[in-house]
Amino acid sequence: MRTEVSKFALIQASSVSDAVSKLTQYGVDNAVAVAGATDVISRNKNRITTMMQQYLIDISGLGLSYINGSSSSGFTIGATTPISTVANNSNISSGISVLSQAASAVATNQIQNMGTIAGDVLQEVWCPYVRNDFPCWRNGGNVCYGAIGDNRYYHSIFGGRLCYANHAGDLAPALTALGATATIQGSLGTRTVSMEDLIPGINVISGRVKENTVDYNEILTEFQIPAQPSGTVSAFYKARDRGTWDFALASAAVVLNMSGSTISKASVVLGGVDVKPHRATGAESYLSGQTLSESVIQNAAAQAVADATPLTTGIGNAYRVTIANGVVRKALRSLSSTPNASVYD
Ligand SMILES: Cc1cc2nc3c(=O)[nH]c(=O)nc-3n(C[C@H](O)[C@H](O)[C@H](O)COP(=O)(O)OP(=O)(O)OC[C@H]3O[C@@H](n4cnc5c(N)ncnc54)[C@H](O)[C@@H]3O)c2cc1C
Ligand code: SF4
Numbered sequence: 617m618r619t620e621v622s623k624f625a626l627i628q629a630s631s632v633s634d635a636v637s638k639l640t641q642y643g644v645d646n647a648v649a650v651a652g653a654t655d656v657i658s659r660n661k662n663r664i665t666t667m668m669q670q671y672l673i674d675i676s677g678l679g680l681s682y683i684n685g686s687s688s689s690g691f692t693i694g695a696t697t698p699i700s701t702v703a704n705n706s707n708i709s710s711g712i713s714v715l716s717q718a719a720s721a722v723a724t725n726q727i728q729n730m731g732t733i734a735g736d737v738l739q740e741v742w743c744p745y746v747r748n749d750f751p752c753w754r755n756g757g758n759v760c761y762g763a764i765g766d767n768r769y770y771h772s773i774f775g776g777r778l779c780y781a782n783h784a785g786d787l788a789p790a791l792t793a794l795g796a797t798a799t800i801q802g803s804l805g806t807r808t809v810s811m812e813d814l815i816p817g818i819n820v821i822s823g824r825v826k827e828n829t830v831d832y833n834e835i836l837t838e839f840q841i842p843a844q845p846s847g848t849v850s851a852f853y854k855a856r857d858r859g860t861w862d863f864a865l866a867s868a869a870v871v872l873n874m875s876g877s878t879i880s881k882a883s884v885v886l887g888g889v890d891v892k893p894h895r896a897t898g899a900e901s902y903l904s905g906q907t908l909s910e911s912v913i914q915n916a917a918a919q920a921v922a923d924a925t926p927l928t929t930g931i932g933n934a935y936r937v938t939i940a941n942g943v944v945r946k947a948l949r950s951l952s953s954t955p956n957a958s959v960y961d
Contacts, residue, residue: 620661624660624668624672625672629677635673636833647671647833650673651675655735662747664746681701681732687707695835696735698730698733699731700719714793714852715790717852721852722787734839741770741783742782744766744770745765754825763776767930767931773925782889786867791839792883794871797840800836808840814830816892849872853867853946869893883900896920902915910949914945917945918941
């Protein structure tokens with residue numbers, strides 16, 4: 617893996633429209649939007665053939681760093697808001713703690729300070745093959761090494777096509793569980809999409825294999841998080857190999873609307889186990905109408921991974937199905953009024 621940075625020009629955009637027009641002018645092979653640059657510079661240092669754009673269009677100074685609102689009114693969060701600001705915002709930690717817990721679980725303090733909420737959601741995958749410039753689908757080739765090689769850590773346990781690399785951003789499952797939407801500005805205007813439509817899974821856009829629907833010459837400007845019904849509780853739990861910093865082996869974002877002690881609606885979204893934030897629909901429908909008890913928690917976790925299809929070619933990654941089951945249990949237990957302290961599994 618190469619480590620020195622190759623030459624590039626950093627161009628400050630004067631507005632979102634200016635960024636869109638500069639990206640369009642230089643083209644997908646030559647230009648990329650940059651916010652905190654923690655991923656873009658890593659890609660450059662990794663010398664990934666198709667991701668070493670020469671013009672970095674800087675959108676960090678466009679007034680897109682803000683958090684407004686509350687859990688009863690809903691939040692708007694600007695795209696270039698630092699991850700650490702999300703982690704430390706008291707309205708977020710008291711109202712929608714799933715999001716502050718997810719932000720706190722990202723990498724290191726330094727990366728949380730530089731990295732932005734949209735950058736986390738739109739970051740490239742960390743499959744070691746593409747990060748070492750193998751000529752795979754994502755890097756302009758026509759093979760997936762991850763599907764047939766070392767797929768222990770960075771690849772889907774819920775299938776895929778073309779590219780099997782996990783979506784790595786910790787904030788995406790939390791935003792999905794909260795029912796967030798995102799506004800995107802391009803040369804043809806502005807659109808607002810659900811998280812499911814923002815990251816639907818693998819597609820080919822402007823000739824690039826990718827999981828999100830933001831084209832190279834579009835700018836994500838803002839996330840909107842709807843008001844949460846009173847009594848809503850939420851939690852995020854992430855399992856990782858190293859405590860200092862690491863990507864998720866699996867994570868779970870859980871949002872429960874409560875009517876007294878009964879769950880009226882559940883959102884359960886897994887991270888780090890699929891090419892997109894993975895909505896665990898089986899667990900969601902099972903939890904609706906239930907009261908959280910240890911047996912309900914264990915059944916819900918089993919439902920969350922019942923449709924897993926881990927990779928069996930190459931080294932394989934079936935062990936992460938057990939970890940995904942475990943993170944759902946951990947997240948739900950943290951919301952239980954009578955957590956069973958003797959249960960460690
Ligand atoms: C050592 C290391 C450890 C990490 N560990 C974790 C981890 O544990 N969990 C985790 O979730 N992440 C992790 N990351 C990823 C990190 O969170 C991202 O690099 C960071 O969030 C990206 O934000 P940024 O603002 O720096 O994005 P940039 O590097 O500026 O951009 C990243 C991508 O998003 C696009 N982009 C950014 N903002 C916009 C926008 N507003 N509109 C359109 N496109 C945009 C860029 O074009 C680029 O393709 C790690 C990264 C490193 C280097
Ligand atoms: S999983 Fe994706 S990034 Fe990794 S080798 Fe396959 S196509 Fe490339």
